[in-house]
Amino acid sequence: MQTELSKQLGIEHAIFGFTPFPAVAAAISRAGGLGVLGAVRYTAPDDLRRDLDWIEANVDGRPYGLDVVMPAKKVEGVSEADVEAMIPEGHRQFVADTLAKYGVPGLAEGEAAGWRITGWMEEVARTQLDVAFGYPIRLLANALGSPPADVVRRAHEQGVLVAALAGSARHARKHAEAGIDVVVAQGYEAGGHTGEIASMVLTPEVVDAVDPLPVLAAGGIGSGQQVAAALSLGAQGVWLGSLWLTVTEADLHSTAVTRKLLAAGSGDTVRSRALTGKPARQLRTEWTDAWDDPHGPGTLPMPLQGLLVAEAVSRIQKYEVEPLLGTPVGQIVGRMNSERSVQAVFDDLTRGFEHAVDRINRIAGRSARP
Amino acid sequence: MQTELSKQLGIEHAIFGFTPFPAVAAAISRAGGLGVLGAVRYTAPDDLRRDLDWIEANVDGRPYGLDVVMPAKKVEGVSEADVEAMIPEGHRQFVADTLAKYGVPGLAEGEAAGWRITGWMEEVARTQLDVAFGYPIRLLANALGSPPADVVRRAHEQGVLVAALAGSARHARKHAEAGIDVVVAQGYEAGGHTGEIASMVLTPEVVDAVDPLPVLAAGGIGSGQQVAAALSLGAQGVWLGSLWLTVTEADLHSTAVTRKLLAAGSGDTVRSRALTGKPARQLRTEWTDAWDDPHGPGTLPMPLQGLLVAEAVSRIQKYEVEPLLGTPVGQIVGRMNSERSVQAVFDDLTRGFEHAVDRINRIAGRSARP
Structure with a gap:
């Protein structure tokens, strides 16, 4: 190819x-x-x-x-603290209330939230x-x-x-x-x-x-x-x-996120602003539902939303709180039904590609193989 | 093919x-x-x-x-009149107000609305x-x-x-x-x-x-x-x-709708309930915006919405009221940039198909022609 x-x-x-x-x-x-x-x-x-x-x-x-x-x-010249200060108190309360509702434990003293907005x-x-x-x-x-x-x-x-x-x-x-x-x-x-x-x-x-x-x-x-x-x-x-x-090489191997990914169908994602403030496709969860709920406070613009939810997302991931646990993923998740090695995925892609080329050649009335 | x-x-x-x-x-x-x-x-x-x-x-x-x-x-046994009776007065008023705002003329006495819900x-x-x-x-x-x-x-x-x-x-x-x-x-x-x-x-x-x-x-x-x-x-x-x-054979030939279709890009459609009450992709217009506006009354479920808007849509179409004028169409509208005959479209599709098959064969390392 x-x-x-x-x-x-x-x-x-x-x-x-x-x-x-x-x-x-x-x-x-x-x-x-x-x-x-x-x-x-x-x-x-x-x-x-x-x-x-x-x-x-x-x-x-x-x-x-x-x-x-x-x-x-x-x-220019805007620090993470400046951005933090722009987050309304009501939104912070909504995060706290939602985590409390699902009994999500806090991080240990001094434990850093894994995925931070700062990367943005x-x-x-x-x-x-x-x-x-x-x-x-x-x-x-x-x-x-x-x-x-x-x-x-x-x-x-x-x-x-x-x-x-x-x-x-x-x-x-x-x-x-x-x-x-x-x-x-x-x-x-x-x-x-x-x-x-x-x-x-x-x-x-x-x-x-x-x-x-x-x-x-x-x-x-x-x-x-x-x-x-x-x-x-x-x-x-x-x-x-x-x-x-x-894939088996991924850090997510055998985690609750992977189990959710393997079980999800193509209709189980949503394009939501819950993660970063810009529309991003991800697993639909009770967490994304809470943010997309017209009766809720709604999401904040990037980069505020990402900063607002960073610690919460880390806690949800760390404690694998299933109803809230998600990840960015495309509609192709419906096809991701088994854990395989990267090499096995490649073999499948290249073999499937050759079969598709054979088929399109038959449809076009050409010989399937050179 | x-x-x-x-x-x-x-x-x-x-x-x-x-x-x-x-x-x-x-x-x-x-x-x-x-x-x-x-x-x-x-x-x-x-x-x-x-x-x-x-x-x-x-x-x-x-x-x-x-x-x-x-x-x-x-x-079973529900007539168009029964469905008519289920439409809230506030929604009828919203239709009337929106048409009035854009100065959409009424139909002549006895003139039938072209597209009627009854077909559903x-x-x-x-x-x-x-x-x-x-x-x-x-x-x-x-x-x-x-x-x-x-x-x-x-x-x-x-x-x-x-x-x-x-x-x-x-x-x-x-x-x-x-x-x-x-x-x-x-x-x-x-x-x-x-x-x-x-x-x-x-x-x-x-x-x-x-x-x-x-x-x-x-x-x-x-x-x-x-x-x-x-x-x-x-x-x-x-x-x-x-x-x-x-296409030149279409009844829409040389109408305002066709001009809008030829001008529209792939981002100019919306999946809206404005037409029938179920999500249907169509040209985005000030009409769909009005129905999708969170401050408006919102759409009714099928078949009520279709019945509610049938006469209005006919009037918008008849008088070609540009800001409100739309039609169901897919994102491919971005490619529909000229009026051609059906035969010309077919020639383009079959020729393009052959070129695509040539290209995929080259990528697959096969001879492009049998």
């Missing part, structure tokens, strides 16, 4: 895997794709350094990438970049908006391709103007932050909008048939995130 | 075209697809008879089909069926739920395949249990009544759910690339509706 972009990156399959877990990223690259480590949760540079060292040692010399979150709108702030993203540029990453992706010009320049000086996620052709064109190299067209059905346009419509629209830049299709892809469909739409590869949440 | 289903129906391309316009249905069948006439607006049996006669005379002996709307839940009611659908079974239709589709057992039986006795639209695997399985022959998997991005699951995820899910029944993919399909993608997902054909709204 080779496109111009996969050849340029020297990978065997045009499959890009986004994951917050170093072991999964390395396994994706070893399997012939491009593993892309999500950096958002690394607030301490040393933690990121440690995990990139680990990837370097475990990737068998294959290329890999890093995904950072630099919001498009830069907020530009200073942190820049610190992550300073670390990352010390490693031979091949791709730098930005999940929110176009990266700043100096970051693009620095990446290009080091031979690093820059990718950015887009939920509309308009966003994609802005990325192209910012000088990036690859657009990830993220459809409505994708996990995490998404727009309203579904992959079937979005992918070719973005391909046309940024031609000749290569486009990766994201959203709704978890089988070889779906890989074939995405490539039929003009993509030069696929960008998969959700699918790796239930 | 041949699948088992297209062979069974004796059509050249596995392209099914749903349209409310007889001239478009006939042109689709003549071009080698299967034209399917939407019957919902035919409240008078003679009108339907006249138009089916016309299709018979203009279809060059090619097969065609009919689409009726029989709600899954049967309401079972008596009317059954009258449509009595007419339709007098013609050599090859496919009978039901847009809301599974058709009643006696209708399926009668269709099968006449050698008519029965299709039903489904927005989830669960609905598709119910259709299969009801004995239908073809499931149309209608994705989130489609025009008209849709569920939440996007085509990329829904199509293979429905294919697996009803195997070995054939599945048609609907939603987001307007190019040969998208046809190739849908067929890659396991569909035995594609079901297109929106794309025919702007």
Whole structure:
């Protein structure tokens, strides 16, 4: 499964895997794709350094990438404390009441909330970049908006391709103007932050909008048939995130979140502002229901919402409070019904892709094999 | 472009075209697809008879089909007047106020509202069926739920395949249990009544759910690339509706609605209950905004909403009141940028399909041509 972009990156399959877990990223690259480590949760540079060292040692010399979150709108000189002060007391009370209602225990004294909003702030993203540029990453992706010009320049000086996620052709064109190299067209059905346009419509629209830049299709892809469909739409590869949440290499292995993911159907996600303040697809839970309830206080804008709920989400995760326990994930969760190794997922994707190509050739009246 | 289903129906391309316009249905069948006439607006049996006669005379002996709307839940012995009486006065006032605000003129004395709710009611659908079974239709589709057992039986006795639209695997399985022959998997991005699951995820899910029944993919399909993608997902054909709204054969030709459709982007639709009381994708207008406004009265459940707004919609259409003027249409509207003949659309679809198959073969490392 080779496109111009996969050849340029020297990978065997045009499959890009986004994951917050170093072991999964390395396994994706070893399997012939491009593993892309999500950096958002690394607030301490040393933690990121440690995990990139680990990837370097475990990737068998294959290329890999890093995904950072630099919001498009830069907020100069605003600290986390400034943002904290903007959160209304009623919202804090709603968080406390909801946690109390479900009997969610508190964290121990001095125990840090695992997932912090700080990863969303530009200073942190820049610190992550300073670390990352010390490693031979091949791709730098930005999940929110176009990266700043100096970051693009620095990446290009080091031979690093820059990718950015887009939920509309308009966003994609802005990325192209910012000088990036690859657009990830993220459809409505994708996990995490998404727009309203579904992959079937979005992918070719973005391909046309940024031609000749290569486009990766994201959203709704978890089988070889779906890989074939995405490539039929003009993509030069696929960008998969959700699918790796239930692999055996993931840190989530055998946790309550994984059990919920394995049990969920494609209709069990919701595009909610509960997590960050911007619409992000995730498992629908009693937690998202509480925030989306028209009789509740509603969500706050980014970055307030993420800061407001960070500790609560950590507590829910730590104590595995099932009714409230969720995770960002796409509609493809309906297909994620067993825990498999990354290699087994790749075998399934590539075999399914070949079968889909056989079938489309039969439909087109061509011989199925060369 | 041949699948088992297209062979069974004796059509050249596995392209099914749903349209409310007889001239478009006939042109689709003549071009080698299967034209399917939407019957919902035919409240008078003679009108339907006249138009089916016309299709018979203009279809060059090619097969065609009919689409009726029989709600899954049967309401016994309820007349239109009974339903009228259930509409709150405040909602009627909101309609009147909104029309007055935009200066929408009234209809002339005795002038019938064009699109009436009655087409949704079972008596009317059954009258449509009595007419339709007098013609050599090859496919009978039901847009809301599974058709009643006696209708399926009668269709099968006449050698008519029965299709039903489904927005989830669960609905598709119910259709299969009801004995239908073809499931149309209608994705989130489609025009008209849709569920939440996007085509990329829904199509293979429905294919697996009803195997070995054939599945048609609907939603987001307007190019040969998208046809190739849908067929890659396991569909035995594609079901297109929106794309025919702007063909030169359509009754809408050169109207204000067509101008709005040609100008709209993929982000200019909304899934709103404004039209019928169930979520249906349509052009976003100041009319849909008024109904979706949290400060407004909100929509009524089906069939009340459709009955409530029928006359208003007719007036908006007749006088082409631009800010309020809409139509059901899918996200593919972003690709509908010129008025072309049905044959030109088919040429584009089949040529684009061949190119997409060439490309996927190159990516798979196979020779592009047999």
